[in-house]
């Protein structure tokens with residue numbers, strides 16, 4: 086239920102943050118939706134923050150008046166994370182986009198929370214560096230930290246949980262805190278950095294991040310191959326990881342995903358279950374890694390192994406992979422996607438993918454699957470017109486069934502997208518009531534008035 090704003094609260098906001106508050110309907114609508122299939126829920130106002138002080142000022146006001154605050158980066162999340170389901174203020178951090186300090190000797194960078202990953206990498210490249218976490222969208226670093234994001238290179242370089250070293254954050258009452266240190270190791274007290282990473286804007290608002298970066302590898306090469314069945318491809322990929330071949334990327338796409346990508350991108354990739362690889366290292370080592378991967382692929386019945394050190398070809402392959410999501414959407418005009426995000430222990434991935442295929446086959450919606458196979462994490466795009474109740478109900482039912490199966494296999498309902506609105510019950514089913522009660526105690530301690538992104542991750546206290 087929406088909470089009513091106190092009378093003249095919007096005037097108070099205008100007075101405290103002049104020129105940074107809007108109630109323009111287009112802006113409210115833009116901040117009331119994300120990439121999920123959920124319907125739009127506009128906030129009461131949007132505030133554009135330009136500094137940590139702005140965030141602190143806003144939170145002090147909202148805390149005093151019991152008004153919800155929903156941090157907003159790019160709105161590319163997939164589980165209703167940014168929808169103001171209890172009303173309140175959408176706090177847009179995208180104008181906090183300064184890269185504050187690049188420290189090549191320390192392999193660190195300090196950024197404001199609204200910096201997006203593509204401009205960050207353009208800047209880092211001038212120093213021969215890159216930031217490794219690459220969710221498909223050009224998301225903000227604050228949003229990526231808050232969802233615990235990962236991407237295609239996580240198998241080699243880790244996720245946001247591994248690469249955020251320190252944070253500046255603002256608590257619900259406006260208090261500014263620093264967590265972590267710009268060091269490789271830190272054993273001082275409770276790990277508040279990792280508590281905030283993945284907290285989806287429910288515990289604090291992140292305003293600055295100190296991130297670990299890497300040197301751009303001397304050589305990068307890519308390869309692809311096809312299989313007659315998806316589970317054979319997945320089994321080959323997991324074998325490659327278990328053998329310790331240091332792949333930098335290893336992704337699977339089912340035949341439907343490749344078909345959608347070909348139609349969207351104008352590529353002519355073989356329309357069969359496929360693995361895409363990337364290798365980083367010296368020229369000799371990328372060749373050696375590719376040869377080793379090729380041998381494993383052949384053992385699992387893979388064919389058509391195509392390897393290249395050509396930079397243009399490598400970029401083209403990964404551009405195609407990163408466009409698999411819009412390509413899937415474009416394949417079904419008017420469709421929205423319910424995107425699953427299961428992750429299982431590596432050895433169980435072929436089993437999980439096979440179960441997913443059998444759940445989806447014959448259902449009244451279009452579907453395709455792809456995944457970060459080397460991390461045991463895969464997505465199904467369940468595509469349907471939101472107005473088609475039969476297809477929508479079937480897709481939600483199928484996603485729930487897959488989640489149940491994945492939890493039963495010892496996996497997780499979400500490897501990287503987070504809980505948002507859509508997976509709150511799955512979190513209870515997976516973690517258990519006692520563990521969720523601990524999460525609720527943490528929430529209560531940090532945000533006793535439940536103003537920070539209320540109703541996300543945990544079922545709401547206010548109804």
Ligand SMILES: Cc1cc2nc3c(=O)[nH]c(=O)nc-3n(C[C@H](O)[C@H](O)[C@H](O)COP(=O)(O)OP(=O)(O)OC[C@H]3O[C@@H](n4cnc5c(N)ncnc54)[C@H](O)[C@@H]3O)c2cc1C
Nearest residue numbers: 158159160161162221224225227228229231234235286291
């Ligand atoms: C095509 C496509 C592909 C994707 N692929 C991947 C993928 O491979 N891996 C992956 O992990 N995700 C993926 N995603 C999901 C999405 O890009 C990530 O969840 C991303 O991290 C969200 O960043 P954002 O800036 O858009 O955050 P938003 O969507 O704006 O916000 C996400 C959550 O973080 C909170 N938040 C935002 N900024 C802050 C802040 N500064 N302080 C506190 N809380 C904050 C919000 O309140 C919300 O709960 C994909 C999405 C799309 C559309």
